[in-house]
Amino acid sequence: xxxxxxxxxxxxxxxxxxxxxxxxxxxxxxxxxxxxxxxxxxxxxxxxxxxxxxxxxxxxxxxxxxxxxxxxxxxxxxxxxxxxxxxxxxxxxxxxxxxxxxxxxxxxxxxx
Amino acid sequence: xxxxxxxxxxxxxxxxxxxxxxxxxxxxxxxxxxxxxxxxxxxxxxxxxxxxxxxxxxxxxxxxxxxxxxxxxxxxxxxxxxxxxxxxxxxxxxxxxxxxxxxxxxxxxxxxx
Numbered sequence: 001x002x003x004x005x006x007x008x009x010x011x012x013x014x015x016x017x018x019x020x021x022x023x024x025x026x027x028x029x030x031x032x033x034x035x036x037x038x039x040x041x042x043x044x045x046x047x048x049x050x051x052x053x054x055x056x057x058x059x060x061x062x063x064x065x066x067x068x069x070x071x072x073x074x075x076x077x078x079x080x081x082x083x084x085x086x087x088x089x090x091x092x093x094x095x096x097x098x099x100x101x102x103x104x105x106x107x108x109x110x111x112x
Numbered sequence: 113x114x115x116x117x118x119x120x121x122x123x124x125x126x127x128x129x130x131x132x133x134x135x136x137x138x139x140x141x142x143x144x145x146x147x148x149x150x151x152x153x154x155x156x157x158x159x160x161x162x163x164x165x166x167x168x169x170x171x172x173x174x175x176x177x178x179x180x181x182x183x184x185x186x187x188x189x190x191x192x193x194x195x196x197x198x199x200x201x202x203x204x205x206x207x208x209x210x211x212x213x214x215x216x217x218x219x220x221x222x223x224x225x
């Protein structure tokens with residue numbers, strides 16, 4: 001079993017829709033959770049970085065962590081064509097040189 | 113401020129050839145790492161370095177070699193290329209630790225025939 005899993009998609013939504021991207025993880029020691037966005041033929045870039053359970057909001061993006069069910073979500077409100085990318089979730093335990101585990105990514109297309 | 117740069121962008125090798133993928137960063141970051149990205153597999157850590165002169169193995173180190181003689185540069189060497197090494201390779205750097213925000217380069221697309 002992979003430590004971090006995602007549905008690879010592709011997910012296609014109309015512009016303006018609310019998008020929900022999800023991850024599950026298996027290691028209960030994970031404390032920190034990240035979402036990276038990766039445009040086609042580019043390197044990943046950090047989008048959101050959260051600690052433990054709860055919600056974190058940044059503009060149109062909300063990251064949600066439910067540690068009881070080992071479930072991570074990223075919500076995108078008022079989605080735009082520029083949001084079309086692959087979204088990778090990642091987790092680690094929080095020690096200084098801990099291994100960061102990445103999910104395989106979900107491909108999102110926002111159609112104008 | 114160029115961030116993390118990688119060369120070449122694309123490379124085709126024949127089985128058994130060797131080559132070096134270059135990575136440089138201008139952010140004075142101590143931590144640097146190499147990942148490979150394959151469909152359905154996510155990013156997998158190959159090697160990492162916590163500072164000049166210090167390197168260590170990641171999850172999938174076999175067939176790869178690294179060195180870190182300066183803070184800025186972290187080249188990845190393929191010793192004898194195999195088709196299983198066909199992948200997209202990303203270099204990343206972060207301030208001091210693997211768990212600090214990682215900044216990724218644009219990637220090198222490698223095909224081994």
